[in-house]
Amino acid sequence: xxxxxxxxxxxxxSSFATSHAGVVxxxxxxxxxxFAKAGGRLGIGRSAVSRSVQKLEDQLGVRLFVRTTRSxxxxxxGERFFENCQPGVARxxxxxxxxxxxxxxxxxxxxxISATVGFGRKVVAPLLNGFRAAYPEVSVDLLLDDRPTDxxxxxxxxxxxxxxxxxxxxxxxxxxxxxxxxxASPAYAAERGVPRGIxxxxxxxxxxxxxxxxxxxxxxxxxxxxxxxxxxxxxxAFNDADLVLQAVLDGQGIAQxxxxxxxxxxxxxxxxACLPQHAPDGRGHYLCYLxxxxxxxxxxxxxxxxxxxxxxxxxxSSLARSRP
Numbered sequence: 420x421x422x423x424x425x426x427x428x429x430x431x432x433s434s435f436a437t438s439h440a441g442v443v444x445x446x447x448x449x450x451x452x453x454f455a456k457a458g459g460r461l462g463i464g465r466s467a468v469s470r471s472v473q474k475l476e477d478q479l480g481v482r483l484f485v486r487t488t489r490s491x492x493x494x495x496x497g498e499r500f501f502e503n504c505q506p507g508v509a510r511x512x513x514x515x516x517x518x519x520x521x522x523x524x525x526x527x528x529x530x531x532i533s534a535t536v537g538f539g540r541k542v543v544a545p546l547l548n549g550f551r552a553a554y555p556e557v558s559v560d561l562l563l564d565d566r567p568t569d570x571x572x573x574x575x576x577x578x579x580x581x582x583x584x585x586x587x588x589x590x591x592x593x594x595x596x597x598x599x600x601x602x603a604s605p606a607y608a609a610e611r612g613v614p615r616g617i618x619x620x621x622x623x624x625x626x627x628x629x630x631x632x633x634x635x636x637x638x639x640x641x642x643x644x645x646x647x648x649x650x651x652x653x654x655x656a657f658n659d660a661d662l663v664l665q666a667v668l669d670g671q672g673i674a675q676x677x678x679x680x681x682x683x684x685x686x687x688x689x690x691x692a693c694l695p696q697h698a699p700d701g702r703g704h705y706l707c708y709l710x711x712x713x714x715x716x717x718x719x720x721x722x723x724x725x726x727x728x729x730x731x732x733x734x735x736s737s738l739a740r741s742r743p
Contacts (some may be wrong), residue, residue: 441475444468445483446508449493449501526717527556534579537660538704539563542679542729543579550724557717565631565658570709576718577725578707581677589707592722594729597702598678599639600685600736601693606670613693614673617642620651624672627653628663638675639699646699679704679734692736704729 447457448468458465476483483497493501534543539561547559568578570589584591603613607624614620617640627650628636635656637648654672657663660680667674668689684690706725708718 441471441478442504442508444471445475445497446501446504448472448484448491449497453491525556526554526715526720528715528717529558529560530717530721531560531562531574531576532578532721533562533564533568533573533575535565535581536563537677537680538579538581540661542704542732542734543725546725546728549728550721553724554717554720557720559721568707576708577721580705580707582702584703584705584707589709590711591705591707592726593703593705594726595704595734596700597704598682598735599675599699599702600678600681600695601638601673601675601698602667602681602685602690603673603693604668604670604690605688607667607673608691610670613691615694617647617649617694617697620649620673623651624655625651625653626663626666626672626674627651627656628660628674628676629656629658631658639702640694640697641699642697646701678736682734682736685736 444457444461444467447460448454451457451460454468454472455465458468461468472483479500481496481500482494483500485492485494532543540563544561547561551557551559562573562575568575568580570578580591581597601614607613611623614623620638630636635650635653637650640647640649655666657666660676663674664676664680664684666672667676668684673693681690681692685692706722708714708722714722
């Protein structure tokens with residue numbers, strides 16, 4: 420958070436001790452010229468206004484008003500205090516109005532979004548044009564990063580994450596299940612065949628994805644109701660999901676990839692899904708944020724827009740062209 424200067428070493432502490440209600444009541448009386456009219460403007464009784472001003476005078480140690488049965492006027496000290504306070508109170512009122520407008524008015528302002536590289540490039544980024552057209556006053560800063568999101572350090576509002584969510588400190592809304600498919604190109608299948616069981620993977624050229632942590636992503640399979648993980652020996656490994664996909668399309672080997680990456684290729688027949696009966700369960704694509712409370716309108720609009728539009732996409736493979 421940026422630090423802004425405040426005059427005097429103890430000015431903030433002394434300002435905190437001074438009644439804000441008293442200052443507001445003072446401004447109202449000075450503006451209206453009457454305690455009764457000030458009470459009407461503030462929606463409180465005349466006596467409550469008088470008590471607030473009296474408390475303020477006691478805290479300041481000065482008399483702010485000259486009161487008679489017929490009129491109320493500022494003392495010289497009161498005039499000076501009014502001149503100094505009025506701009507500050509107006510700025511506070513403006514700041515409160517702006518915060519209410521951000522919450523209740525048309526969505527506006529900056530959204531900082533994080534997504535994994537592959538999902539962000541393939542799914543999130545193409546939807547931004549439509550979101551911006553619907554909410555032209557919202558600007559978007561999209562960060563593509565496969566590392567876990569640090570919401571505080573990176574000042575991220577919303578993050579798209581894949582896999583299994585284990586962080587209980589964040590709100591994670593599942594958008595769609597995350598399908599994981601073992602795929603080969605028709606050219607590779609014609610040359611080397613495709614695995615007909617998990618134990619045959621060792622006989623194939625495998626292409627691995629290296630995580631941001633440096634570890635190789637394990638392949639997952641569902642076997643007899645149990646999750647089985649393995650890291651096959653690979654002839655190629657990349658830390659970019661698109662390069663893994665391209666290597667498989669080029670017939671360089673087989674790889675396990677996310678459904679959103681390969682579903683179009685499987686439907687078109689440029690990739691074959693292998694061992695679909697062992698596809699793992701329990702993974703998902705999630706939209707994550709820190710809290711449901713006090714979300715600005717731009718954040719609520721983005722969450723709702725992305726949830727609806729991503730769920731409307733056909734990012735799952737029917738495995739119609741798969742081989743057992």
